[in-house]
Amino acid sequence: xxxxxxxxxxxLKEMLIDGAAMLEKNKAAIDxxxxxxxxxxxxxxxxxxxxxSAVKELAGVDSEDASVVAAAIARGALKGARGxxxxxxxQLFRGFAEGVKDCSxxxxxxxxxxxxxxxxxxxxxxxxPKEGTILTVARAIAENSVICAEKSGNIYTFMDxxxxxxxxxxxxxxxxxxxxxxxxxxDSGGAGLMAVYLGFKMALNGEEIESxxxxxxxxxxxxxxxAAKISSxxxxxxxxxxxxFGYCTETFITHLKEGxxxxxxxxxxxxxxxxxxCVLVVGDLELVxxxxxxxxxxxxxxxxxxxxxLDNIKVENMRTQHRTIIxxxxxxxxxxxxxxxxxxxxxxxxxxxxxxxKDLTVDETVMGGxxxxxxxDDIAQAIxxxxxxxxxxxxxxxxxxxxxxxxxxxxxxxxxxxxxxxxIPQGVAAMIAYVPDxxxxxxxERMTEAAGSVRTGSVTxxxxxxxxxGKEIKENDILGLNEGTVACVGQNVADTAIELMRxxxxxxxxxxxxxxxxxxxxxxxxxxxxxxxxxxxxxDLEMLSGGQPLYYYLFSIE
Numbered sequence: 001x002x003x004x005x006x007x008x009x010x011x012l013k014e015m016l017i018d019g020a021a022m023l024e025k026n027k028a029a030i031d032x033x034x035x036x037x038x039x040x041x042x043x044x045x046x047x048x049x050x051x052x053s054a055v056k057e058l059a060g061v062d063s064e065d066a067s068v069v070a071a072a073i074a075r076g077a078l079k080g081a082r083g084x085x086x087x088x089x090x091q092l093f094r095g096f097a098e099g100v101k102d103c104s105x106x107x108x109x110x111x112x113x114x115x116x117x118x119x120x121x122x123x124x125x126x127x128x129p130k131e132g133t134i135l136t137v138a139r140a141i142a143e144n145s146v147i148c149a150e151k152s153g154n155i156y157t158f159m160d161x162x163x164x165x166x167x168x169x170x171x172x173x174x175x176x177x178x179x180x181x182x183x184x185x186x187d188s189g190g191a192g193l194m195a196v197y198l199g200f201k202m203a204l205n206g207e208e209i210e211s212x213x214x215x216x217x218x219x220x221x222x223x224x225x226x227a228a229k230i231s232s233x234x235x236x237x238x239x240x241x242x243x244x245f246g247y248c249t250e251t252f253i254t255h256l257k258e259g260x261x262x263x264x265x266x267x268x269x270x271x272x273x274x275x276x277x278c279v280l281v282v283g284d285l286e287l288v289x290x291x292x293x294x295x296x297x298x299x300x301x302x303x304x305x306x307x308x309x310l311d312n313i314k315v316e317n318m319r320t321q322h323r324t325i326i327x328x329x330x331x332x333x334x335x336x337x338x339x340x341x342x343x344x345x346x347x348x349x350x351x352x353x354x355x356x357x358k359d360l361t362v363d364e365t366v367m368g369g370x371x372x373x374x375x376x377d378d379i380a381q382a383i384x385x386x387x388x389x390x391x392x393x394x395x396x397x398x399x400x401x402x403x404x405x406x407x408x409x410x411x412x413x414x415x416x417x418x419x420x421x422x423x424i425p426q427g428v429a430a431m432i433a434y435v436p437d438x439x440x441x442x443x444x445e446r447m448t449e450a451a452g453s454v455r456t457g458s459v460t461x462x463x464x465x466x467x468x469x470g471k472e473i474k475e476n477d478i479l480g481l482n483e484g485t486v487a488c489v490g491q492n493v494a495d496t497a498i499e500l501m502r503x504x505x506x507x508x509x510x511x512x513x514x515x516x517x518x519x520x521x522x523x524x525x526x527x528x529x530x531x532x533x534x535x536x537x538x539x540d541l542e543m544l545s546g547g548q549p550l551y552y553y554l555f556s557i558e
Contacts, residue, residue, distance in 0.1 A: 003154050003156070004154065004155040004156055004204070005107055005108075005153050005154070005155065006105035006106060006107045006155070007066060007105060007106045007107075007111070007155060008064050008065075008066055008104070008105045009061075009063045009064045009065045009066045009067075009068055009069040009104075009105075010063075010064060010279070010280050010291070011203070011204075011280055012066045012069045012070065012106065013058055013061070013069050014203040014280060014291065015199070015200040015203040015204065016054065016055060016058065016069070016073050016200075017055055017058070017203070018199040018200065018202050018203035019051065019195075019196035019197070019198075019199035019200050019203075020048070020051035020052060020054065020055045020196070020199065021199055022195045022196065022198050022199030022202065023044070023047055023048045023051050023192060023195045023196050023199065024048045024051070024052070025195075026044065026191075026192075026195045027044035027045050027047070027048040027192075028044065029044070029191075030043055030044025030047070030188050030191050030192045030195065031043060031044040031045055031188070033185045033186065033187070033188035033191055034188050042083065042372075042373065043083070043085045043188035043189055043192060044188065044191075044192055045082075046082040046083035046084075046085050046086040046373055046399075047083075047085050047086055047089055047189070047192040047193075047196075048192075049080060049082050049086065049375065050077055050080050050081050050082055050085075050086035050089050050090060050375070051077070051089070051196065052080065053076045053077065053079055053080020053081075053375065053377070054072075054073045054074075054075075054076035054077040054080060054090075054093065055073075055076065056076055056080075057072045057073065057075050057076025057077075057079070058072050058073060058076065062293070062318075064104070064277075065104045066100060066103055066104060066105055066106045067097070067100050067101050067102065067103050067104065070093075070096060070097040070100050070101075070106075070114070071097045071101070073093050073097070074090070074093045074094045074096070074097035077089060077090035077093045077094070078090045078093075078094060078376060078406060078410070079375065079376055079377035079380070079410075080375045080376065080377060081375060081376040081402075081403055081406055082373045082374065082375045082376075082403060083373040083399045083400070083402075083403065084126075084189075084398075084399050084402050085134060085188070085189040085192060086373075086375075086403070087125060087376070087402040087403055087406055088122045088125065088126065088134055088135065088138075088189065088402075089134075089192070089193070089196075090376070090406070091118060091121040091122040091124075091125045092115070092118035092119065092121070092122050092138055092193075093118065094118065094121055095114065095115075095116075095117035095118030095119065095120060095121040095122070096114035096115060096117065096118045097114070098114070098117050099113040099114030099115070099116065099117040099118070100113075100114045107149075107153060107155075108145075108148065108149035108152070108153050108154070108155060108158040109149040109150075109153075111145065111149070111155075111158065112142070112145035112146045112148070112149040112158075113146075115138070115141060115142040115145050116142045116143075116145075116146065118138070118142070119135070119138050119139045119142045122134075122135055122138060123135060123139075125402060125405075125406075126402070130177065131176045131177070132173040132174070132175075132176030132177030132180060132187060133173070133177070133187050133189055133190065134187060134189030134190045134192065134193050136169060136173065136176060136187075136190065137166055137169045137170050137173070137187070137189075137190035137193055137194070138190075138193060140165055140166070140168075140169040141162050141165050141166045141169070141197075144161065144162075144165040145158070145161070145162055145165075148161040148162070155204065156204060159197075159200060159201050159204055160201070162197055163194070163197055163198060163201060166190075166193065166194050166197060167194060169190070170186050170187065170190045170191060170194055171186065173186050173187040173190055174186060182467060182468070183466065183467075183468075206252070206287055206288060206289030207287075244277070245276055245277055245293040245294050245295055245318075246293075246295055246317060246318055246319045247293065247294060247295065247296075247297045247315055247316065247317060247318065248291070248292075248293050248314075248315070248316045248318050249290075249291070249292050249293070249294065249297040249300045249301070249313075249314070249315050250289075250290065250291045250312070250313070250314045250315075251290050251300075251301065251304055251310045251311065251312060251313045251314070252287060252288065252289055252290070252310070252311045252312050253287070253288040253290060253304050253307050253308045253309070253310060253311075254287055254308060254309050254310075254311050255308050255309045256285055256286075256288070256307055256308035257306075257307060257308050260285065260307050260308065261285075262284070262285065264307060265281060265285075265288055265307070266281075268281055268288075268290070268303060268304065268307060269281035271303055272290075272292045272294075272300060272303065275294055275295075275296065275299065276292045276293050276294030276295075276300065277292075277293050277294075279291070279292050280292070288307065288308075290304055293318065297315045301313065337387060338387055338388065338389050338413070338414060339387040339388075340386075340387060340388050340389070341388065341389050341390065342388055342389075342390055342391075342392070342436070343363045343364070343383075343386030343387070343388025343390070343391040343392070344357075344361060344362040344363050344364075344386070344391065344392050344393075344394070344431065344434075345362070345363065345364045345365075345366060345379065345382045345383055345386060345391060345392070345393045345394065346362045346364075346365050346366070346393075346394040346396060346427055346431070347365070347366045347367075347368040347369065347374060347379070347393075347394065347395050347396050347397060347400055347404075347427075348365055348366075348367075348368070348369065348396055348424060348427070348548075349367060349368060349369035349372065349548050349549055350515070350517070350518065350546045350547035350548035350549070351547040352515065352544055352545040352546045352547040352548075353424055353515060353544075353546045353547065353548060356428065356544060356546075357394075357427070357428075357431065360428065360431040360432065361431070362394075362431065363385070363386045363388070364382040364383075364385050364386055365382075366378055366379055366382045368397070368400060369396070369397055369400075369424075369548065369549075373397070373399055373400050373403065374400065374403065375403065376403045376404075376406045376407045376410070377407075379393065379400075379403060379404050379407035380407040380410050380411070383407060383408075383411060383414070383416055388414065389414055389415065390414065390415040390416075390417065390440060391414065391415070391416050391417070392416075392417045392418075392419060392434070392443070392447070393407070393408065393416060393417070393418045393419070394419055394421045394427040394430055394431070395418065395420070395421055395422075395427075396421045396422070396423060396424050396426065396427040397422065397423070398422040398484070401418065401420050401422070404418045405418050415440070417440060417443075417444055419444065419447045419448055419451060420448065420451075421451045422451075422456075422484075423454075423456040423458075423554070423556075424456075424515065424546070424548070424554055425454050425456045425513060425515075425554065425555070425556030426451035426452075426454050426456065426556075427451070428513075428556070429450040429451050429453065429454045429556070429558075430447040430448070430450050430451045431447075432450065433446045433447045433449070433450035433451075434446070434447055453558070454556045454557075454558060455482075455483065455504060455556065455557045455558075456483055456554070456555070456556055456557075457480065457481065457482055457483075457487075457497075457500050457501065457504055457553075457554075457555050457556075457557065458480075458481045458484075458551050458553065458554050458555075459478065459479070459480055459481070459493060459496055459497045459500065459551065459552045459553040460478075460479050460481065460550055460551045460552065461476055461477065461478055461479065461552075462474065462475055462476060462477045462478075462479055462489075463475065468486050469485065469486050471486055471489050472489075473486070473489055477489050477490070477491065478490045478491060478492060478493050478496040478552075479496070480496045480497065480499060480500030480503075481500075482500065482503060482504055487500055487503050487504075488500055488503065493520075493524075493552045493553075494524070494527065494528055494531060497528065497552070497553050497555075498531055498532070498535060501532070501535075501536065501555070501557075502535075504557055505536060505539070505557060507538075509538075509539060509557050509558065510538070510539055510540060510558065511539060511540050511541075511542070511556075511557070511558045512532060512536065512539050512540070512541050512542070512555055512556070512557055513541075513542045513543075513544075513555060513556045513558075514528070514529075514532070514541065514542070514543045514544070514553060514554075514555040515543075515544050515545075515546030515548060515553065515554040515555065516528070516543065516544075516545060516546060516552070516553055517546055517547065517548045517549065517550070517551050517552050517553065517554070518547050518548065518549050519549075519552060520552050520553070522545075525543065525545070528543075528553070529541065529543050
């Protein structure tokens with residue numbers, strides 16, 4: 001059996017890249033595991049985007065020191081975290097980096113310690129942790145990894161145990177969360193985490209993941225939007241020094257020649273280290289994966305071909321990549337001066353809703369909401385653009401609150417107050433409640449209380465057949481949601497909206513504020529106005545074109 005006692009920086013980097021690739025390859029299947037039948041099932045997408053941000057941070061890291069690689073992946077995941085699942089994943093990496101911060105190479109015990117610290121941080125990041133989620137899967141893995149590390153120092157055995165424990169726990173998640181059992185699925189976040197660990201194992205085994213090229217293309221696209229090392233102020237300055245070895249060469253050796261032994265494979269590793277660095281030679285007599293940085297790619301391939309056939313050869317000019325990253329970093333470097341006392345950031349989707357927040361004196365709006373959760377760094381950059389000493393952030397979606405809170409933690413030179421608004425109407429109410437002449441703490445209390453006093457309804461459609469809260473739902477049914485819970489199911493948008501309002505209104509209510517979405521015509525909206533005024537004569541009505549996607553109507557009742 002192949003034996004490996006520790007993971008150096010180069011191998012850890014390969015593992016992380018392959019973990020991201022495996023998650024990217026399976027994100028659609030992971031999205032489909034979301035139990036709620038509305039069009040916001042994006043756990044896999046959020047986790048994949050978080051991992052891609054983490055891998056992007058590795059673009060400027062070329063170190064044998066595993067702690068350096070771990071710190072970079074934690075930085076990147078923190079900045080790119082999207083949605084609750086992405087935030088939790090970023091915390092797992094953050095704790096792992098702390099656990100291995102003194103390790104140039106990570107053995108099984110250090111790996112286990114890092115995972116344990118990661119779980120601790122992830123649980124602390126969630127206000128009300130639920131069992132049967134990604135947290136449960138991560139905790140079971142971490143707890144068993146400590147035991148496994150004591151039994152054996154072989155990294156291959158250790159990783160097999162991690163995956164076995166994780167898969168076993170993932171299968172049990174429906175027994176822990178009734179909503180999963182009702183839907184007949186396992187937890188989507190836990191499935192995403194297992195995709196990452198499976199990628200780790202494939203890197204150790206030297207196995208190829210088909211989607212690595214697609215992943216690299218997406219990372220390149222992301223890198224074009226912002227510099228790899230200059231983001232929310234947490235990254236190190238880009239090193240503009242000359243790269244000693246300019247070409248990254250990778251290949252697989254297959255169909256090894258008769259008589260080749262593992263000693264020959266080890267000798268290849270030693271030979272490549274004589275004229276290159278970042279050498280990785282792993283595998284067995286069936287398949288060997290080779291990675292090396294040098295100034296003579298042909299020389300590497302000539303040594304490799306002596307052992308067998310070459311497959312999936314890749315040579316990249318790292319000097320060109322390095323120069324591109326430097327130029328992009330300089331192009332996006334922004335001054336972050338503080339020019340005023342107070343600023344506001346709101347997350348929203350739809351031109352009409354964005355315009356409303358602007359009218360309410362919000363400085364920066366971040367595009368986001370259902371199916372498009374902004375990253376921690378997206379929110380952080382908006383905070384910087386406010387150039388304010390104190391900035392209030394309105395997430396306006398329950399799946400964005402944790403990312404906003406992480407963005408606040410990144411700020412070292414200014415104060416950020418996250419008002420935990422879960423809906424657009426709550427965000428509007430919070431802005432109206434702000435008073436310029438009172439203290440920060442009093443405004444936090446006023447805005448939070450105002451947001452909590454608003455009841456929110458929404459009308460959307462079902463993306464698949466489901467049974468939820470005892471209601472049988474068919475794909476494309478119209479759903480009326482009361483505070484995110486399915487209150488009624490219908491076939492007609494307007495009828496369902498009216499039925500939903502009837503279930504929510506009380507005798508004390510006086511005002512309905514209605515935002516109609518991008519898929520609702522002005523005529524349909526005017527018809528809805530007439531029906532509301534006819535059916536709810538005791539309430540005033542304010543109707544605005546929100547332009548929001550996916551949701552035909554959003555409304556608040558006060």
